[in-house]
Amino acid sequence: YNLSKKPEKDAKIWQTVGVTFYKKWKGDPKKFLESCGWDALTILKRLREDTHREGARRVSDYPYLRGPKIGSLWVRVLRDNIGLTQLKNLDKVPIPVDRHVARATLATGVIRGKARGSLQDLFEHIREAWFKSVKGLMAKDRPMIALDVDEPLWHLSKYGCKERDKATGYCPVKKDCVAADFCVKGKIMIKNNFVELDTYCCCSRRE
Incomplete structure (x- = not known):
């Protein structure tokens, strides 16, 4: 197969x-x-x-x-x-990070700014960011943990964020995306293990 x-x-x-x-x-x-x-x-x-x-x-x-x-x-x-x-202790397990989880994390502005170099250099920052980002949130009847967003992020990138224009951030599927309100502007270029990032919040003065 x-x-x-x-x-x-x-x-x-x-x-x-x-x-x-x-x-x-x-x-x-x-x-x-x-x-x-x-x-x-x-x-x-x-x-x-x-x-x-x-x-x-x-x-x-x-x-x-x-x-x-x-x-x-x-x-x-x-x-x-x-x-x-x-x-037990699932809340202490770091989110599994690959290029899809990384891309969706960057595209939604959980981590934003400027970076250029190895994509893996961002992995630990992504894990830590999701530990912090889910605190205080609920997943149905229990506290949300970082592992809960692994699969949604993977699908968001696979079927959405990878369609973004790598230089401008324009996304042709944004109008149909449930995460559109969180989408940031700017460059997200991921190739093999290399990343070039220059993003900013849509509410920024640069809009």
Whole structure:
């Protein structure tokens, strides 16, 4: 189905993850989560640090899942798609950031101003910004957390913000966008891992 850009590498990675769950947790990932006390931060720490011996060296138990983006994403999926309500400290899990989440964050003015360089240099600022931005807000009957805006931001960029003119900020789908009131003006150019940003609020004198 051409879903993987690196089929051999990805196959090895997911084989490793699958074998880890089979050998260490009797094929039940929930046993791993239970060993972490259902604590999201402990889960992320274990995903990063747990290893096993492969020949003469030690290798990660959970390649891919151990990364800052996929780890946080996996924890959110456990809540949203699997329905695990036992998970704790989800409010302390940083939002998984990729180019789509970054673009939507910049386009809505959560982070604005001038920047030029590596896109990844903005990732920590984006994580921190969303921790702060959701404070005091509610998601139905509970306090909103940063993970709650991950999927909406991804879709906002994928089907909206990526259509912006990279230099002027003009967006052809703005009239149909539910986030249009938050859209900022200016340049947002993202290419590979490079970003050039020069944005300002629509209520600015520069309008």
